[in-house]
Amino acid sequence: MGWEAWATIAVVVLCIAALARNVGGPDIILLGGLALLTAMGIVGSGEAVAGFGNEGLVTVAALFMVVTGLTQTGAMAMIVQPLLGRPTTVPVAQARLMLPVAGLSAFLNNTPIVAMFLPVLSDWCKKTGIAPAKLFLPLSYAAILGGTCTLIGTSTNLVVNGMLLASPDLEGFNLFDIAWVALPALVVGLSYILLTSRWLLPDRGSALDLGDDPRQYTVEMIVDPAGPLVGQTIEQAGLRHLPGLYLAEIERNSEVLPAVAPTTSLHGSDRLVFVGIVESVVDLRKIRGLLPATNQVFKLDAPRTQRTMLEAVVSDSCPLVGKSIREGRFRSTYNAAVIAVARNGQRILNMKIGDIVLRPGDTLLIEAHPSFARQQRNSRDFFLVSQVEGSTPPRHERAWLAMGLLVGMVAVVTLGYLTMLQAALLAAVAMIVTRCCTGTEARRNVDWRVLIVIGAAFGIGQAMANSGAADGIAGFLINVVGENPWLTLLAVYIVTSIFTELITNNAAAVLVFPIALASATSLDVNFTPFAIAIMMAASAAFATPIGYQTNLMVLGPGGYRFTDYVRFGVPLNLLVMLVTVTLAPLIWPF
Known part of the structure; x- marks a missing residue:
């Protein structure tokens, strides 16, 4: 040599x-x-x-x-x-x-x-x-x-x-x-x-640090009456062992069911109250068959697939301090919907989101267009605004379309019609064209x-x-x-x-x-x-x-x-x- x-x-x-x-x-x-x-x-x-x-x-x-x-x-x-x-x-x-x-x-x-x-x-x-x-x-x-x-x-x-x-x-x-x-x-x-x-x-270490996080949110979700969770038990729906999150109660027809057993069956329009950290709240909102309990998210201008979740800390100069979220018309003022509120590690239970009276230092979990962060980052209304990574709601209505594109990609390669490269490129473009994902999301997820x-x-x-x-x-x-x-x-x-x-x-x-x-x-x-x-x-x-x-x-x-x-x-x-x-x-x- x-x-x-x-x-x-x-x-x-x-x-x-x-x-x-x-x-x-x-x-x-x-x-x-x-x-x-x-x-x-x-x-x-x-x-x-x-x-x-x-x-x-x-x-x-x-x-x-x-x-x-x-x-x-x-x-x-x-x-x-x-x-x-x-x-x-x-x-x-x-x-x-x-x-x-x-x-x-x-x-x-x-x-x-x-x-x-x-x-x-x-x-x-x-x-x-x-x-x-x-x-x-x-x-x-x-x-x-x-x-x-x-x-x-x-x-x-x-x-x-x-x-x-x-x-x-x-x-x-x-x-x-x-x-x-x-x-x-x-x-x-x-x-x-x-x-x-x-x-x-x-x-x-585990995949998720479940240490003491002061931002313990109370989040309400509704079981979609037309969704796949109706008739399933809490255990079957995968809602029992959520890391950093637990199901505190179920509200059904004005009746509150505390200490929910894993064998409890879910009914359409059940209101589920969860308490936990923000990472788990993000995962919770991606479960097919659960909808946000607050109707304010459905009144926002941006389509839901273009929104994200953000955390904002209320400042003492915020004009909404001392007012309830509903009274202060939060959605109209900021074009954003409050999903949950964390207050000094205390869990705010037995109170609907719109009835919570805001205080300085409250951490709000918000659903809004990503531009909210840019618009409010230097605002005196909030001490801090940060976007929660990976919180864009899934496009569940396009799941079968995406699955069809995957099956098609595998089929044409297996049958020898296209090479793996050709099929993968066509499938990637099809995912973007059919809006299963955006071009920005596709680029961001390339390692x-x-x-x-x-x-x-x-x-x-x-x-x-x-x-x-x-x-x-x-x-x-x-x-x-x-x-x-x-x-x-x-x-x-x-x-x-x-x-x-x-x-x-x-x-x-x-x-x-x-x-x-x-x-x-x-x-x-x-x-x-x-x-x-x-x-x-x-x-x-x-x-x-x-x-x-x-x-x-x-x-x-x-x-x-x-x-x-x-x-x-x-x-x-x-x-x-x-x-x-x-x-x-x-x-x-x-």
Whole structure:
């Protein structure tokens, strides 16, 4: 190997060390590594930025927008929540999450599956009180393992099969051929996750801090008579274990039902009184079938889908101080509706919103157009005005439309009419055109850090190929094992796995395939076990966040560090390797 190869290896090692020590964000570290390789001339400027136009990266960006439409309409919750339920323990939650994800990933691309589950899983963590770090890596790993089970489950399998068909005297695989190895690996992998995550995955606090928050709001909601909650019990409607929020009472036909039992059935037009913190109030108002109790929100000028929730602290110079909200004509004065009032940590019960007399220092939870914050930020009427993130009401009336767009996207890809990129771009545009989400919401929900990491990883992978580092490492490891086919198969798996963790899965498969084919030919043995090993090793990337794009996608939401992947992923890598290297030669003898 020349100096370029050694320099590339040094940069890669430096990036891994920086990631392990958590000295900066993965996007900054990998972008810095790519900049070094470009400055040394190992990878050209065009090659360095080519990864940012890669089809896979653009597909991920488009899928973020598709998921925004699904989230903003509540369609994603309608799809996933029945599968997830309300588990009481982490292993049960992991099992309910991983089984459907693995099953879907066997027939659909795992990237959109993970992208679709991310926002719903975040909400699920809030409702169950389970730390996100216990669920997001299992989500990614289940999608990866499920994707290995069929020929179409991951693009890597298709790439390897394409190279088989392009090679003389070699035959391709049928749809379920790889399942003979992948299904046992899936069972072993999911069992490992369920049995060891308690100790190997971090527990960095719950998804929602339920500490003493002085802003305890009393919020009233009405059960929509035409909604899906009518006839359900409090437990079935998911209103019993809301984090940071509790149902204080129900008002039904002028009768008050205090200390509501979980078996109490909901009736149309029931008035529900909740007490809790603002984050949970936001979640409450996204539940399909609940409407704001105050009719003032229906009199505002802006459509409800264009409004947001804001918090405003009443100043002592506010002209409404000493007057009730109704008497002061709050809605007419500010074009905003008061949803709830917090006062020095005291819960204002047994009083309708319009009858509350405002005092200086009261914190108002308001529904209004986002322009309210700009208009009132410097006003003397309020000490402070701030917008509550993620509080735009869902467009429930468009949920089925968003779901139809998702089904259409999956169908045209599965039937082979369009590529994943083409279908994702069309679905993203359709979500905006049909107003399932706005362009601003779609842009805001694209995780640009993930895209930067993916793009930089492609550039570093190109440097590994250009410099000869990849060929040098592969040739050295395979030559070390001599002429034993089992050891050669093991070496092929290890080399492919290392390259997958450091470069990308498809690039690793393409680099190792000709080396493995030459080794099998020289040994005069059946190449099929080697092809299976390349497929499994190139997909089964668990030990680093950059090894597989779904690992990158859960890095931020799960609050993980590089060492979390190493500690939890390396044993899983070894287990899958053991299953593959043991079974492949038994099913397809040398």
